[in-house]
Amino acid sequence: MLLNVDNIYVSYGDFQALHGISFHVNEGEIVALLGSNGAGKTTTLKTVSGQLIQSKGSISFNGEDISQMPIYDRVKRGVIQVPEGRRLFPYLTIEENLIAGSFLKNNRMKRKENMERCYAMFPKLAERRKQQAGTLSGGEQQMVAIARGLMSNPKLLMLDEPSLGLAPIIVEGIFETIQNISRQGVTILLVEQNVSFSLEVASRIYVIESGENAMSGTGEEMRNNADLQKTYLGI
Amino acid sequence: MAIFFQALIDGLLTGGIYACVAVGLSLSFGVMRLFNWAQGDLLMMALYMAIFLIQGTGIHPLVSILVVGPVMFVIGFFVQKFLLNPLVIRAKEREPLSVLLTTAGMSFVLSNLATFLFTSNSQSVTTPLTGRSINIASMFISTPKLIAFVVALGLTFGIQLFLQKAEWGRALRATSQDREVAQLMGMNNKLLYCLAQAIGFACLGVAGGLMSPIYAVSPSTGATFGFKTLTIVVLGGKGSVPGALLGGIIVGLVESFGGFLFSSLYAQIIVFAIFALVLFLKPNGLLSKDRG
Amino acid sequence: MSKTLLKDKIAPKHILVLALLVLAFLFPQIVTQPYFIQIAITVLIYCYWSSAWNIIGGYAGQFALGNGVYIGIGAYVAVLFHQEGFGSPWIGMVLGGVISVMFAFIISKPCFKLRGTYFSLATVAFLHIVRYIILGFNSIFGMETNGGMGIMIPYTGRWQDMQFGKEGFYYVILVMLVLILVVSNVIRTSKMGYYLSAIKTNQGAASTIGINVPKYKMMAQCISAFCLALGGAVYVHFLLNVSPYDVFGYDLSLEIMIYCVIGGSGTLWGPVFGALVLGIINETLRVQLGSDIAPLASAFYGVALILIVRFAPGGLYQLGQMLINKIKGSLGKKKSETKEVSVQ
Numbered sequence: 001m002l003l004n005v006d007n008i009y010v011s012y013g014d015f016q017a018l019h020g021i022s023f024h025v026n027e028g029e030i031v032a033l034l035g036s037n038g039a040g041k042t043t044t045l046k047t048v049s050g051q052l053i054q055s056k057g058s059i060s061f062n063g064e065d066i067s068q069m070p071i072y073d074r075v076k077r078g079v080i081q082v083p084e085g086r087r088l089f090p091y092l093t094i095e096e097n098l099i100a101g102s103f104l105k106n107n108r109m110k111r112k113e114n115m116e117r118c119y120a121m122f123p124k125l126a127e128r129r130k131q132q133a134g135t136l137s138g139g140e141q142q143m144v145a146i147a148r149g150l151m152s153n154p155k156l157l158m159l160d161e162p163s164l165g166l167a168p169i170i171v172e173g174i175f176e177t178i179q180n181i182s183r184q185g186v187t188i189l190l191v192e193q194n195v196s197f198s199l200e201v202a203s204r205i206y207v208i209e210s211g212e213n214a215m216s217g218t219g220e221e222m223r224n225n226a227d228l229q230k231t232y233l234g235i
Numbered sequence: 236m237a238i239f240f241q242a243l244i245d246g247l248l249t250g251g252i253y254a255c256v257a258v259g260l261s262l263s264f265g266v267m268r269l270f271n272w273a274q275g276d277l278l279m280m281a282l283y284m285a286i287f288l289i290q291g292t293g294i295h296p297l298v299s300i301l302v303v304g305p306v307m308f309v310i311g312f313f314v315q316k317f318l319l320n321p322l323v324i325r326a327k328e329r330e331p332l333s334v335l336l337t338t339a340g341m342s343f344v345l346s347n348l349a350t351f352l353f354t355s356n357s358q359s360v361t362t363p364l365t366g367r368s369i370n371i372a373s374m375f376i377s378t379p380k381l382i383a384f385v386v387a388l389g390l391t392f393g394i395q396l397f398l399q400k401a402e403w404g405r406a407l408r409a410t411s412q413d414r415e416v417a418q419l420m421g422m423n424n425k426l427l428y429c430l431a432q433a434i435g436f437a438c439l440g441v442a443g444g445l446m447s448p449i450y451a452v453s454p455s456t457g458a459t460f461g462f463k464t465l466t467i468v469v470l471g472g473k474g475s476v477p478g479a480l481l482g483g484i485i486v487g488l489v490e491s492f493g494g495f496l497f498s499s500l501y502a503q504i505i506v507f508a509i510f511a512l513v514l515f516l517k518p519n520g521l522l523s524k525d526r527g
Numbered sequence: 528m529s530k531t532l533l534k535d536k537i538a539p540k541h542i543l544v545l546a547l548l549v550l551a552f553l554f555p556q557i558v559t560q561p562y563f564i565q566i567a568i569t570v571l572i573y574c575y576w577s578s579a580w581n582i583i584g585g586y587a588g589q590f591a592l593g594n595g596v597y598i599g600i601g602a603y604v605a606v607l608f609h610q611e612g613f614g615s616p617w618i619g620m621v622l623g624g625v626i627s628v629m630f631a632f633i634i635s636k637p638c639f640k641l642r643g644t645y646f647s648l649a650t651v652a653f654l655h656i657v658r659y660i661i662l663g664f665n666s667i668f669g670m671e672t673n674g675g676m677g678i679m680i681p682y683t684g685r686w687q688d689m690q691f692g693k694e695g696f697y698y699v700i701l702v703m704l705v706l707i708l709v710v711s712n713v714i715r716t717s718k719m720g721y722y723l724s725a726i727k728t729n730q731g732a733a734s735t736i737g738i739n740v741p742k743y744k745m746m747a748q749c750i751s752a753f754c755l756a757l758g759g760a761v762y763v764h765f766l767l768n769v770s771p772y773d774v775f776g777y778d779l780s781l782e783i784m785i786y787c788v789i790g791g792s793g794t795l796w797g798p799v800f801g802a803l804v805l806g807i808i809n810e811t812l813r814v815q816l817g818s819d820i821a822p823l824a825s826a827f828y829g830v831a832l833i834l835i836v837r838f839a840p841g842g843l844y845q846l847g848q849m850l851i852n853k854i855k856g857s858l859g860k861k862k863s864e865t866k867e868v869s870v871q
Contacts (some may be wrong), residue, residue, distance in 0.1 A: 039249065049419060075421035087416045089409050100409045103402065200349040271646040321837065330643035335590060336788060336836045343781060344829030350822035457779065462655060463647060500663040507656045513647050515637050 001058075001185050002027045003048065003079075003156055008057030010040075010047050010103065017043045018211040020057070025156065030188040032176070032202035032219075034195060040211040041191040045160050048189075049081035050074045050115030061156070076104055082148070084191075086141040090134030094125055094144055097133050101151030109114055110153060118147040121177065137172035146177060156187045163194040175201055199223050241319035241374050242495045243488070248377065250487025251384035252449075254391055254480040255442040256460060256466035259311075259435020262394075263475015266411040266431040268330050272338040276345035277395065281307055281443030282452040283349070286360045289447055296362045297382070300444030304437050311436025315429040324425060342457065349454035383445035385522025388480075390441060394434065395476040396408055407431055411474050466510040472520020480521065485509075542781025551701055564693045571700045572762050572805035577787040578707045579754035584784060585792035586711075586720060587747040588727025589639070592648030593782025594755060596657050597627040601756025602763040602774045603661070605693040607670050609688065616689040620760035624753040631752035632745065639744050647687055651753070651777065658775035668688025675869045680763070696765045703761065704799070706753055711795055714750070723747055785832050787864035800843050 002023040010018040018040050025031045038136045048059060050071035058067045066074055075150035088097050098118060102111045122143045128136070132142060142162055149157055159178065162173040174204045175197045182188050192198045198205065205222050207214040222229065260274045271277075284306065285299045294302075316342075322333045342394055367378040398404040410417040410427050418424055450456075467486055471478025491504025513521065544664025555564050576598065583591050601623035661667070665674045672678060682689050686691040691699060714720045722743045725733040734740045763769040773779070783802075790801020805828055812824045839846050 051418070070423075071418040072421045072423045074420065082418050083416055083419060087413055089412045089416070090403075091412055092409065098407065100405060100420050100422075101419070103406055103409075107421070108402070149421075171330065264644075267841050268644075270648075304625065318833070328643075332588075332590060333836045333840065335647060339592070339781060340785070340829040340832035340836070342829075343785065344826045344833070347822040347826040347829065351819070351826065360658070450675075469645075471649070498663075500659060504656060504659045504663065507652055507659065511649065511652050513646060514641065514652070519647055521703065 001025070002062060003189065004060045005044070005048060006060075008044075008047055008054040008059065010043055010052055010054050016159050016211065017106070018047070018054075020212065021208065022057075023206045023213070024217070025187060025189050027183065027187050028182070029203045030182050030190060030201055032190045032192055032198040032205045033208055034192060034198060034205060035208035035214070036099055037193065038148045039208045041104075041208055042160055044208070045081055045158050045189070045191055045209075046058060048158060050080060051081075072104075075152060076106075078153060079158070080149045080152045080154035080156065081158045082145050082160060082162065084160040086138075087144045088133040088136075088141055088144055092180070093130050093132055094136070095129040098151050101148035104152070107151065107153050110152070114151050116152055116154070120178065123152075129152055138166050139173070142166060142174055144169070146174075146181075150181070150186075154186055156189060157181065158189040158191070161193060162190075163192060163197065167234045195229075197226060199229075201233060237373050238495065242491045244374065244376055245380070246435075246488035246491025247484060248380040248384040248487070249491065250484030251387035251480075252380070252445055252465060252483070253467055253487055254483030255383075255387040255438055255445065257439045257464045257479040257483055258391055258394060258433075258476055260464055260476060261468045261471060261473055261479045262407075262431050262435050264468060266407050267428050269319060269323060269334055269428075269432075269433075270330070270338070270460070270465075271341075272335065272456075273341035274439070274464050275346060276342045276457030277307075277350075277460070278439050278442060278460050278464075279349060279452060279454070279457040281344055281439045282446055282450065283353070283358070284440075284457060285443040285447040286358055286452055289360045289362060294381070295365055296444055296447045297386075299447060300386070300441050304440040307440030307443075308433045312429045312433040314436070315411050315432035316425075319432070320425055320428055323428065324359070334433035342461070346454050346457050349457075352439070355454055357451040359449060362448040364448040377449070379445075379448040383449070386441065386445055387483075388410035390438060391476050391480050394438075396401060398476065403427070403430060403441075462510075463506065466506055469510060469518070470513050470521055472522050475520060475522060478520050478522050482520075508517065535822060546671060548705070552698075555697050561693050564697050564735065566695050566806075566810045568693065568765060570803060570810070571697070571704055572758060572765075573783065573786055573802040573806055574799045575700060575704045575707055575758050575784060576755060576783045577790065577802045578711055579705070579751050579758065579789050580783045581752070581792055582711060582714065583744075583747045583751040583785060583797045585725045585794070585797070586714060586727065587744055588793070589748070589753075590647045590784075591635075591638075591650040592647045592656035592750065592784060593652070593777075593780055594751060595777070596650075596654040596775065597631065597752040597755040598759035598762075598779065599657065599661070599771065599774035600627045600630060600770045601759035602814060603672070604756075605689070605760035606680060606763060606769050607672070610678065611670055615687055616760065616764060617687070620757055622801070623760050624756040627752040627756035628749045629779060631749050633743060635748045639741060639748075653782075654775065654780060658771050658777075661771040675771060677768055677773070680767045680769070682767060683809075684803065690767075696761070699761060700758075704756065708795065708799070710750070715748075715795060715840070719746065724793075785828055789828065789832055789835055791840050791842030794844045797842050797844040797859060800847070 001024045005021060007020045007022050008018055009020060012070050019042055021040065033044060037039050043052065046059055047054050050069060058065060060066060061077060066077070066079070081211065089100060092100065097198050098115055099111065102108055102114060124140065125143055125147065133141065136144065144203070146162065164173065177187060178190070179201055181225065190198060190202065199219065200223055202219045204216065204218050206216040256278050258262055260271055263269045263271050281303055284303050285296070288294065288299050288302060289296060318337060319334065322331055322337060364379040364382070368375040369378055369381065406417065406422045406427055407430065410422060410424055411422065414424055463486055467479060467482035471482030489506055489509065490502045493505050499513055554567060558564070580594055583589050583594065601620065604623030605616045605619035608622055609616040610615060613619070634653050638646055638762050641649055661672060662675045664672065666672055682690065686695070722733070722738045725738055726740055726743060759774055763774065766773065768810055771801040786801040786805055789805065790799065793798025807825055809821070812820050835842055
């Protein structure tokens with residue numbers, strides 16, 4: 001197990017967002033967290049990355065308990081989140097965004113190498129590397145966001161709704177990229193509302209509803225079970 | 236005609252010093268939305284430090300910069316760490332009220348402490364630079380002001396370079412644009428905030444040293460410079476170092492010309508009026524689109 | 528409402544308030560030295576001003592740091608009105624209040640468009656602008672104002688000229704304090720107070736649920752400005768002198784805010800509490816250690832403010848409540864719920 005999330009409870013002030021969420025991710029997998037709007041998917045990711053701290057429960061990564069660690073310590077260990085809505089640094093160029101992604105010392109050393117790989121993966125970005133990130137299209141921004149995540153040498157790459165607000169053709173490209181990255185050995189945790197692509201790509205799937213685990217299964221099971229799909233995924 | 240150029244030069248040079256004072260506030264406000272209401276009083280503190288240092292040891296004002304600058308750097312670092320970080324780090328709002336209250340409190344403490352310790356009389360010191368000037372084409376260019384301008388220019392240039400090219404400088408810019416995401420890149424925002432504030436305080440320290448041959452200090456120095464500084468920050472746009480320079484020069488020129496055309500009081504009113512106008516029309520500064 | 532016994536309607540705290548009121552009214556009769564009455568007057572006016580500021584700063588949550596400007600406007604208008612022979616300073620006082628409201632309206636409209644720090648800065652900017660104008664000119668609209676020297680008010684001792692004895696001023700200001708507390712309470716318990724607290728908590732959300740945010744902010748600001756102005760008018764007649772250093776000081780503006788926050792902004796009694804405690808400490812120190820100590824005491828208030836903001840944001844009022852609850856708890860009575868005060 002690379003990541004083990006055990007029974008976490010998270011609240012925003014008085015509002016209890018997660019009631020005992022548990023799941024795990026094995027090395028090399030693509031795991032998808034699915035659920036409707038407001039189910040608690042983003043909250044879960046934020047807790048794993050350290051933006052939120054759980055009131056109960058624990059999180060371990062690579063055998064180490066990271067439950068109370070500050071964000072930068074988790075990033076050091078390779079827990080990387082690509083946030084919802086892209087969230088690029090608007091006034092930095094594409095290149096500067098990528099550089100920002102490799103801020104930490106050990107990442108800086110591999111910076112040139114990683115940048116070459118990113119530009120190879122996303123040739124469109126290479127052309128526009130000096131362009132301000134805020135001026136890019138949604139699809140381009142998503143590419144930069146993912147590339148930026150890769151610059152941090154992730155062991156676990158967490159993607160929060162990468163397909164949000166993007167045209168289907170672009171989304172196809174994104175999912176291809178995700179599979180590409182997975183093949184290169186990066187473990188992926190995917191949070192998505194777009195069910196059909198996730199079903200295609202994920203090795204295992206968890207469905208979250210109202211802050212709780214609703215159901216889980218392998219990608220295979222979910223893909224072949226139309227009933228499951230209807231009940232939990234509204235297909 | 237000569238008088239016109241005299242006012243021009245004077246305003247320009249003074250503007251450099253103002254810029255030095257404002258850079259710190261601009262950084263603080265830009266990087267962490269932390270508006271330090273005590274900026275003017277901290278300048279007063281730095282000026283007292285410089286003046287007493289020179290009075291006590293007789294060193295040259297420019298040397299005092301090498302002492303007061305680093306001292307202020309350290310003070311700024313720890314003020315942020317212990318006083319301000321706790322308020323900013325876990326706050327829900329972008330600009331928590333507690334910051335305003337705390338820095339206003341700091342201002343209150345500093346100015347009153349100064350009044351108590353030094354009474355309302357002003358202190359000044361005579362240095363090898365005081366009163367010296369260069370005579371060019373029947374204009375008098377104050378030597379200490381010229382030196383101050385050059386140093387201030389160098390300082391702002393250096394900080395801008397740091398922000399653009401250095402690893403930690405870039406990190407400061409990233410944090411100012413999106414502090415949550417910056418953390419996701421592994422940037423330690425607590426540390427970065429301390430750094431930003433420390434740089435700002437250090438600039439005040441340098442300004443104090445530069446001003447020691449020129450200005451006298453009194454407990455009301457804080458109030459005098461406080462408002463000038465925030466006018467400059469608003470004019471120049473928060474977080475913008477070149478903006479602080481531009482703002483400083485504008486204010487310097489307005490004061491200089493205002494003083495020579497009307498009176499220094501009118502000049503002050505004009506500065507405030509400009510401040511109000513910019514605040515309402517272009518709150519992000521005259522250079523609005525350009526950031527960090 | 529069903530028939531309730533009289534004793535059920537009166538809570539212990541009502542009795543406390545009544546007792547305080549009686550005590551306050553009897554104070555000058557018990558303590559007759561003019562010196563103490565003078566101190567009391569200063570303390571009372573600060574209680575009054577802090578309460579007036581509380582309406583915009585505490586209830587509405589709009590940190591208008593420059594509101595001290597209305598104290599000055601009220602003061603100058605009242606004095607000039609009388610000086611130029613237009614009539615009694617009482618009418619001048621009301622006019623000062625009205626003009627302050629006008630200023631508040633004109634100035635605040637653009638200010639309220641700004642958020643957070645910029646808003647506070649804008650209000651302070653106007654304070655400074657007005658102050659510099661008064662400082663800079665010896666006469667305004669043809670009326671002698673003497674710039675920085677200020678205007679001396681000729682002593683007549685007549686109540687028509689807003690001059691009473693020390694005791695008189697004490698009672699006048701006490702009545703004003705009571706009135707503003709009544710007004711504050713009415714606001715607090717009315718629909719307006721409800722809206723203001725929603726605006727204070729989250730302006731955006733308040734507007735989405737249909738609250739007319741600009742209207743209520745403006746109302747709070749105008750009430751605050753009006754009351755501050757009245758206080759200014761009365762107080763300068765006590766001082767028999769009005770000068771920009773006294774009434775247009777940024778320090779004064781800051782002080783009334785500090786007393787309000789240290790006491791507990793957003794509560795009814797907080798500002799009074801703050802001004803009372805700090806005012807008394809101030810004067811005691813001054814008596815014991817001489818007036819040179821005043822800035823040191825002020826420095827301590829600054830420290831107190833910083834500590835309170837960090838550790839007890841509800842001010843002395845919150846500390847008092849916590850203390851009372853602790854006492855109640857240890858006396859075995861049912862523990863009253865300690866409200867969680869959100870740390871800012």
